[in-house]
Amino acid sequence: MQKHLINDNGTYKTYINGAWQTVATSSPTKDNFITKGIDDLSVLNRNAKTINQPMSDNGLLGSGKVFKSTLDLKKYFDITSIIIK
Structure with a gap:
């Protein structure tokens, strides 16, 4: 079976139980x-x-009216776009 590690800016990581862990x-x-x-x-x-x-x-x-909200970027680290309606 093939195994994979992810390279994130020179740090090798694995994804276990819903969280990233540094391997090397x-x-x-x-x-x-x-x-x-x-x-x-x-x-x-x-x-x-x-x-x-x-x-x-x-x-x-x-x-008009102004609305606000706080977005936790640590929870949603992979956001590529935000659309407000």
Whole structure:
């Protein structure tokens, strides 16, 4: 079975139990691949997902209203676009 590690700016990582874990900061060894490598890359599914974010009224701006919300970028680290309706 093939094993995979992900290189993130020179740090080799594995994805276990829904979190990234550092395996090595230099070239990984064969043992790193065997013991820490990812068996199934489908756990890294990157399908588009829509999340409804609650917003609060933040007053008026001219003839319109202003709304605000805080987005936790550590929770949604793979954001590639944001659309506000």
